[in-house]
Amino acid sequence: MEWMHDTLPYRINDSWEELEPEPDVIYALLQTSYWAAHRSRETVLRSLENSLCFGLYHGETQVGFMRVVTDYTTFTWVCDVIVHPDHRGRGLGKSLMQFLVEHPAVRDTRMVLGTKDAHGLYEQYGFERLELMRRPIPAAAQ
Structure with missing residues (x-):
């Protein structure tokens, strides 16, 4: 699946x-x-x-990334959403989220995430702020 920006040379797939x-x-x-x-x-x-991964490209150069963990049936955990600093402020994070919530492989799953920032961005796509419990990362996984 691929999305092309209407006016800027960006695409997600x-x-x-x-x-x-x-x-x-x-x-x-x-x-x-x-x-x-x-x-x-x-x-x-x-x-x-x-994981299910998505690339954000400016022409042929990758400038962003989104990764989700999912069972494709009941849940999708949004783990990593990032846009290169030189390309921020153009609504590309919103484009990544829109691509995700419309993606046929996961659009009917319950999407969850844990974040310290960008709450406003995620709330626009139906995410609710909840306190998440977190356990330490085992040393072997670092």
């Missing part, structure tokens, strides 16, 4: 073939975040292999 050659781009993006900077490259690569 769920093509593993296009995403797969770019793990270093994804790793670098996630290293700039507060929630994933501690992840090793190996952990990031394994998480990609076991």
Whole structure:
């Protein structure tokens, strides 16, 4: 599935073939975040292999990423949503979320996430703020 921006040269897709050659781009993006900077490259690569992933592209260059964990039936956990700083402020985070909530593989699932920020963005797409319990990440998974 692919989405093209109406007026800007951006597109989003769920093509593993296009995403797969770019793990270093994804790793670098996630290293700039507060929630994933501690992840090793190996952990990031394994998480990609076991998730539904979406790439955000400016022309042929990947400038954003979204990853969800899902059983494709009952739940979808939104884990990583990030846009390169040079491309922020253009509504691309909203475009990623719209793409997700309309995606036929997961649109009928209950979507959940845990975040310290961007609550307003997620609430626009039907997410509710809830206190989530969190357990520490085992040292082996870091």
